[in-house]
Amino acid sequence: MSHSNDPVIKQFSLETYDGSEDASARGKRAKQDSRSKERNVPMDTTLFEDKETAKPKVKFNLEFNRMVTESEGSNNQEERFGMETLFAAVSSGDATRLNGLHQYLVHTLKHLTNTEYQRHGKNALIKGLLNLKDGKNDTIEFLLDIAEKMGDLKKFVNAAYTDSNYKGQTALHVAIERRSESYVKLLVQKGADVHARACGKFFQEHDGPNFYFGELPLSLAACTNQPAVVDFLIDNPYQKVDITKTDSQGNTVLHALVLVADKENTNNNFIVRMYDHILTTAAKLYPMIKLEDIENHQLLTPLKLAAKKGKIEVFEHMVHREFQNVEFHHLSRKFTEWVYGPVQSSLYDVTSLDSYENNSVMDVIIYNNRIPNRLEMLQVEPLNCLLNDKWDKFAKWIFLFNFICYLTYLSIFTVVAYYIHERSMLPSPERPSADYLYLMGLMISTVGALHFFIRGISDMWRKCPTPQSLLVDGYDELLFFIQGILFIISAVLYLCGMHAYLGFLVICLALSWVNLLYFSRGSRHLGIYTVIIQKMILGDILCFIFVYIVYLFGFSAALVTLIKDSSTNMTESGDPEDNANCKNLTYRNIQFTILELFKFTIGMGDLEFTDQVQYQEVFYILLISYIVLTYILLLNMIIALMSKTVENISEKSFNIWKLQRAITILDIERTLPSCLRKRLRSGMEKDLGRKPDSDKRWCLSMEEVNWDKWSSNLSIIKEEPGNQENVPVPTAPTRRDRGSSWYRLLSHRRLAQPVEEPETTPMMTSRV
Template sequence: MGTPTKKRPFTLEVDDRMDKERAQSKGQEAKDCNASSSKNAMSPMDSEYQEDLEETTSDLKIKINKHFIKGFRGKTGEAAQDKDKFDMKRLFSAVSSGEVAQLEGLEQYLQRAMKHLTDSEYRSKGKTALLKALLNLKEGRNHTVTLLLDIAEKMDDLKEFVNAAYTDIYYKGQTALHVAIERRSQLFVELLVQKGADVHAKACGKFFQLHDGPCFYFGELPLSLAACTNQKDIVDFLLDNQFQNADVRETDSQGNIVLHALVMVADNSPENTDFIIKMYDHILTRAAQLHPKVKLEEIENKQGLTPVKLAAKKGKIELFKHMLHREFQDKDTRHLSRKFTEWVYGPVYSSLYDLSSLDSYEKNSVLEIIVYGTEIPNRPEMLQVEPLNKLLEEKWRRFAHPIFLFNFVVYLIYLSIFSIVTYPWKPESNQTNQTPPYPLEKTLDGHLLLSGQVILLLGSVYFFLKGLSDLRRKRPTIESFPVDGLCDLLFFIQAVLFLASTVLYFCSRKEYLGCMVLCLALTWINLLYYSRGSKNMGIYGVMIQKVIIGDIFHFFVVYMVFLFGFSAAVFTLLDKPQEQPEQGTQVACKTVSVTNFTATALELFKFTIGMGDLEFTDRYRYKEVFYVLLISYIVLTYILLLNMLIALMSKTVQRTSDESTNIWRLQRATTILDIERHLPKCLKRRLRSGVEKVLGKGNVEEHRWCFRVQEVNWNKWNADMRIINEDPGNQEVWMPPEEPSEAS
């Protein structure tokens, strides 16, 4: 681990500026302070010259004015008036130009004025002349850098000068070593490390964290910066040099090591993926050579995520695919592989995939992260990466499918009981004036009815608790709601309706019947949840969910605007109904009178479905306006909106036909993990997928839990590959010679 640079708790600086200069400086500082108070103000990384206000630090600094020390060292303040005086403006301008001649006399001036290059007078928000020089390289060179380091070394201030860091909120912690790496100057990187630069300095400013706006997260550490900017030579130098080696286990403020940082930088583009994969493998192998006992890929960050889990959580599919398929042929690094070729015959390969941290048998596994990670945009595609695809298929075949069918049968029984019990539960004709709860007959039918009601109540309590647990665990987003949350929400609403109906029933409220019949209808609709057990029905169910959540919901919102708007306008034109005539008086029964706003809206709704009547009432004013409103409503809703809905639904079905299969597989994967989660530990252990294999690491045997996948690759043929078994076939069970062996 790196040793942080110690700051001097007490510093004594010399200020040789004249009173006029000091007053001007204070005025500029006050101006800069007001300017920097804006929250949106952002200090530039570099400019020709900065006069930013130096922020207050916790260090105690006392400055001495040499003009009050007469005859000190035989001088009477001439140094402050000499033409070779160096202030920050002159110093920064000289190092920006890269001309050593402009720094002539700097060392003599500093010694004569008793100053250091690390004094606050020569620092702009932490930026020193060294940082300024490195930010202004020309063709990778700036000769003033070496001169500055030599001056600091002669004045016994080298370590603090080399490790001086930005204190600005945006670039806080960035040192000269960070800048040299970012400028891709291996010469100055080696020079700085030789001069004592801290290889574990952390650039933790806002610019180096993930947020909206300009930023670049690289893991804060110099090693991570070199790796994330594809500088292999600098990575090798930092890992192995004679001055100070970078520790690959060093973490940043988020607990990420260099491998985590590479995962965060990956963006699935071809050019990015190519160098990220090469750098990832290079650091992995170099770390294994330098630190054989360190298992770098098993280090977790503060979120409990290893690099492979982080790649799964962030949806970095290309890097994730490489991690799972990584296979080293070299004997010394083969133990770093996650894939091992068991046997090969022509284009047929039998591969063993390491299941560590992948299988849902372990807690917080990669499989659970992908299946339940609603914020991952490409979850369906990631589940198609081997061995996850075949692993889910085996889980479905071994235990999930039989249990799913059993649950389906149980739900059918529950639905049948609900449908049978509902009819006798409603009040009889002779009980319409009575209040619930109604008495049960002490007969066989009465006891069966009571038993059915108890079963329904217990089932609703189960669905209620399960719905709460699923919604809390999955936390579906708006984008993932059709995939992750719709079915769980419908089952939860079903349970709430039944429980509400039960409460109303025992509270002697007749409204219980409304909740109960709504629950019955929803119970039948929820039967479609079990369509995911079949591929064809599952894909059809996915399309229905997409259409309901997308097109029909949007249509409903727009339609309600039209319906309420025109209903209010039409209702305003209607006259109040006249009093009912006395008995015996003949009245022309022509139309039905509309007495309230709800009835008006209902009549207009009939126009939408083609059942309306333009003469549904004759009590209106301004006949022309009345018919204009009705005709406009018909055109906008029945002709326009409904046809738009049909067109959008057709387009949605066509667009989602390709992705519906992947979504169905994701839904089935969710079902598999939900079933596995509720299995007893003993049964889960027996049904665990994969086999334990002994894989050699040199002369040391290593036990790994692997999953066997048979693959066919016509672009790759057996060419001096390292394989575990020479002959193909079933390696687990011996088959008689006369029977053909089945490849595993």
């Protein structure tokens, strides 16, 4: 006996064997299984056999020592149903071919859930659903009726694929994929698991054909645009789905819709409709559940996932979503304050958008270099307006202060470096005292270098950049980090009394002045110019240097091997001269040869060393080939490529500059203390609920011009959403306010209609 509180015990069962397969057939099948073991098993096809690899099974033979009686003799004449016979009958859709199946199963003590009636977990029910004709297969109801009579209906309905490609797929998944609403309802009525997960390789994102839909039946119905099936699964009298259920990656049905959306806007229309439909349905049935706030294993909500994957159409729809229905008003992220012709004032909910919060949408877009269209995504409102407001409110002033501080540091560092080189200021006992100004400048230079070094490490730890993002987004930060490392190495060598410190110090000084171009981000024209230079350095010039170094070292090694070694040098009168007194570099020196060939590249080389060449013909062939490949070919090629790069980048340079400025804004904002960040936060808190203090959100007010929909928005939807009791009365407008178009528009509205109370001035306005 079993009780409800007892632990679940797996049942042990023996499968019967009626001798329908002889030894030779079993041996042939085993060989076929071994040959097809490494091949991917198809879901359902007639081109390949999808037989399962033989596994050890315990069976007992009904033919063993069986005494033939009259009744048994009649039974031997009955048709025996093997897997091939059963699958062939189910594929045909002819239920008459299954006559006698129930009697056969009862007599042989077999079940439709036995492993001999499965291929990698695919049973007769799944086989029938894969072979629908005009959406019907009469054998499906027949099989379900037999399974119900045999007492294993639930096990039969929930049988799942065991193959690694389609693991976990059940008959319910197949019925949804075949778009058969009637069979979906029938399977759920018969006990199908509405939370079964199809987690095979084919259902995960990877290189090659695949279809990720969120593993769950509800996600599959939503991603294949079947709203009727979605509604049935969410609300049915048999087994309702848990709408908050997640897959192996932590994704809900909303996450799955975002991932299925296409970047080229080929299927986004039904995606956004289905997204809103599920969102409103969940809000109606489960008002306490905030489905859109559920995070997956990467701590991403559907909105943040759309931003991370670059699904700009879906992302823009989410941000601009506005429901006019009072029942779903709380699901909106955009609220219209007033409309006058094509001009309207809107409130945007910036919750999870603003970088004021950790792991915000703005952080995801700006610091994620893998998004191909993140430049365009930053132009979606209200992100663009948020960045402009942050720049005008605090970022540009802090950026200007940082520029002045760095320029001061750079001047002090330059003077200190020159003073060290001029006086050879190596530490020694004979010179214990030094100028206080020099010591102060040295300390400032050291502290600045340590700051750049520590900041570079912290940025790499926080952002975890890829090599590509480190060279693109972190280009300037990487240069500052190298500057700090060079100064630290120079300081260590200086304290050790080694004159080699000067080489590192000089390189650090040159790089410090180059890093001054980082502050060109504050100016649009200089910023765009710097962007073009950066793209050329990281693109065309790097490729040119790599190819040129190959030619340079190759021909230098050949010339060093070809030229004779002269043990003595002759004076102008022809007398030998001691090498110790006059030692001239020859082309037997690899460094000297490389330098001379480089001079040929820039047109400054000479041919005064030809008397040391063993084979002048070979020498001239090598030299002419080198000049043609480098001076004529490579130099002209790099010029042409750079010209083409300028044309291509000039169109995107403005957006790239805005991206770099956005990175700077977020980096500056992170350095602010929490109290100052809260005070300088963009937007204002608004009560958007129908009741006081029912739906408070942080919003950004914007003015927009939309000529496409202005004729449908002739009435004022709402002048000021939410509770107005605690809104402060604005002060008298300044001259600048009176001259703005917003004030003129607002004044015109006051003259056109009576207003009892003065309207609240938005914290920020913008023109789109």
